[in-house]
Amino acid sequence: MSSPTEKKTDVPARHRGPVQLRRGLAEGTTADQHLLDTRSPADFTSTDPWRVLRIQAEFVEGFGALADVGPAVSVFGSARTKPGSAYYETGVEVGRLLAEAGFAVITGGGPGSMDAANKGAVEGKGLSVGLGIELPFEQGMNQWVDLGVNFRYFFARKTMFVKYAQGFIVLPGGYGTLDELFEAMVLVQTHKVTSFPIVLIGTAFWGPLVAWLKDTLVADGLVSPKDLDIISVVDTAEEAVSKVVGAIRSGEPGTDSSGTEPGTTAP
Template sequence: MTDDLTTDQLPAVAPETASGARAGDDQHYRKGPVTLRGALRPRRTTDQKLLESTGPADWVHTDPWRVLRIQSEFVEGFGALAELGPAISIFGSARTAPTDPNYALAEEIARKLVELDYAVITGGGPGIMEAGNKGAKEAGGVSVGLGIELPFEQGMNPYVDLGVDFRYFFARKTMFVKYSSGFVAMPGGFGTFDELFEALCLIQTHKISKFPLVLVDSHYWGGLLEWIRTTVADYGTISPGDLDLIQVVDTADEAIEVIRAARS
């Protein structure tokens, strides 16, 4: 222990230069786990830059700072949803009008999910998302919205009881997968496709345990599934049984039966 050493026995330490490097070591600078040499050596230490009261504020937009923001999104999401209990996510177009039959169908599915003691998670926006939250809330269930920052402001729909807003799609998608016991995909666009194929890939590669992926409206999804069943399968880029991971239905009762069967 150093308490037993005399001053003469302690290792000599070279004085530090203004650049933060040790004298005689002008080609080497250690910045945490990162080693910098030559022209990459900084003129100021990290502590100096942190504790300065003046200077540019563009550091809040740098990648290291974004890592902290990403971390905070995971912490907030996990903290908000940790005690949610069993839940099903409903996806679909934000452009679906309240007068569209699919809006009413999403409401019905959400109500029936609440009757099975599931919470309902959506993206928190308008359209099918609003319908899912409305159906859950009016049935007395837990209505969750996972919002996302977009160039065009959507905001959280008024039927969300528990809402979490995200900057990053990948953090938000993690929450959907982690806290859902199944996905119900109504007719939707690229966002719906993104969530669907993300889950499909994770299940196919055994990154997550299998859970039901229910597509509602065989007419809407039929063309996509036929292309997968023929062109994609014929090219040999998926296994013959991969399409069995998806189930297509046309009614609320059929969707609920798939969810119920997977739970038993």
């Protein structure tokens, strides 16, 4: 029998903007679902104009909270990465090295690789930032976040990842990680952002994706060969941080101070 002071970890919970809901109140749809699933003209005239104000407020809140973050790098990776695993420990090292180099670390604020990078930032005595998102069920901000902002809408949150970071480091992950990675690649490809290095950690994990980009997209003429230069693939936290920091300080996306060419695997 559990004691009254034991904390239950399996209670359904989620955020709705700044509000945290648990148990029965945690069930139901999210703000993104309301926005994207609405089809009725009547719903548009009665609710969507008001929703615009909520979206505006979310941007204002995010801009206000993050305005003084300073130089920062966003770190992405799976929420399912297990503590103690090789990828988790790499995430901790990434966060620590970025903090020691003078950069704030921005993650999605959740568990797994996000927890790891935020933990490393704290250990490196840097600023640890978490940008949470409203989901049907979630675990809330991890314990290593110093500055946390919860968002209702993915698009508002993703804007903050790019606006307040000068580069991305991407650990292995699932759909969410791929979404963030490819959005960043599109922004660089279309020159919506400049001098923005994107470094992937794990050649065994990312190698097949890079090969597909080259052998299918480039081969079919759907992207140009130089578009592969947008990303770099390495195997260690030290290589990733060196490449990102070097690119930021030199002003060249994807190229570090040692001259390693983008789109290639470090030796």
